[in-house]
Amino acid sequence: MTSVCPLAQEKVWFDKPKYDLAEKKYYERLAKIDDIANMTSPSAVIEVSNRLNSLEKENTDLKQKVGELTALLAKLEIRVKDLEKGNKSVGLQAVTPNSTVASQAVAKAAHAGSQASANVKTAGSQAKSQPAKQDDDDDGVDLFASESEEEDEEANKIKEQRLAEYAAKKSKKPALIAxxxxxxxxxxxxxxxxxxxxxxxxxxxxxxxxxxxxxxxxxxxxxxxxxxxxxxxxxxxxxxxxxxxxxxxxxxxxxxxxxxxxxxx
The missing domain is CATH 3.30.70.60 (Ribosomal protein S6/Translation elongation factor EF1B)
Structure with a gap:
């Protein structure tokens, strides 16, 4: 018995780290398996399917609204084209009567101008044929001279009166005392x-x-x-x-x- 190695009698577990590592890996694998099981549970599957159904419904609604907007836009384009065509036709119809009226107005103006020139010539010839006796009789006579002089005198009186009133008002104002x-x-x-x-x-x-x-x-x-x-x-x-x-x-x-x-x- 004395020849036995002393280490054989020691109660030391040298392989404990290996067992700890193996135990750690075992529990990690169990955790992964539990996650997979939870993901494949009926409740999770139902939740995912509900979300997919809601997304599909929203996608369908969006497609429907886009289709309605596209149809409405096409109708608006057709309406605009019809309005543009109608405006062009109305413009052409309006231009034709206006041009006719304008031509008639030009013709009337030309006729009136010719008549006016003829009347002017007639009046000029009559004025030359009349004697100028009245001009000789009225030389040196100013019928409105007295009235203009009276108006000037009245204006001067009013002006002087206003100046006097202004001077009186100015003299009545008290002087500023410093x-x-x-x-x-x-x-x-x-x-x-x-x-x-x-x-x-x-x-x-x-x-x-x-x-x-x-x-x-x-x-x-x-x-x-x-x-x-x-x-x-x-x-x-x-x-x-x-x-x-x-x-x-x-x-x-x-x-x-x-x-x-x-x-x-």
Whole structure:
């Protein structure tokens, strides 16, 4: 017993991969056979046959509709040809009477022209044979001169009247007055300045063409506020420099005056 190979006593299955591969192939073949069996089952066959029947029916309907459309198109072509033939015949019939009427009209026009020329010749000969006494009697006489002069005088009067009315209307219109809207920044000396009294002194400045508006206090720094006041002035009556100098004359309250905004109205 001691001479036996030690590997013979080991319980190792060296051929297991071969068996696994064989088992895998076996189950794959079984799966393929199952698919084939499912495909050949009665339910699958019925479904396929139903689809084939529906497709055949749709194909038949399409063929029928195509045939109907083809027949309709053929009828339309025949109808168009008949209409074209009818239009040609009507056109020929219409051309013949029109040509006849035109020829008759030309003949009538020619006859009328010959008669008119004859009448003109007759009238010319009669005019030459008549004496020209009336022309000699009427020389130097203008029957309508007085009427034309009166019409000219009336037209001139109407024209002058309208010009006078226009000038009166123009003079009544009020002339445009040029105005400006100004926002002034009035700065005090310090934070102890009485701003209400300063505004009161500023508004006491009155002049023709000066109108004071709204005002407010705008903070500057260190508790100091400036008075921002709006006014409207007439440019021809009030000078901005004069207004600034007049406000600066309030020396007890006003340090300086600046223009914050200026707009023409």
């Amino acid at each position: 105005k400006s809207s100004i926002i002034l920044d009035v700065k005090p000396w310090d934070d102890e300045t009485d701003m209400k009294e300063m505004e009161k002194r500023v508004r006491q400045i009155e002049a023709d063409g000066l109108l004071w508006g709204a005002s407010k206090l705008v903070p500057l720094a260190y508790g100091i506020h400036k008075l921002q006041i709006n006014c409207v002035v007439e440019d021809d009556k009030i000078s901005i420099d004069w207004l600034q100098e007049t406000i600066e004359e309030i020396e007890d309250y006003v340090q300086s005056v600046d223009i914050a905004a200026f707009n023409k109205i």
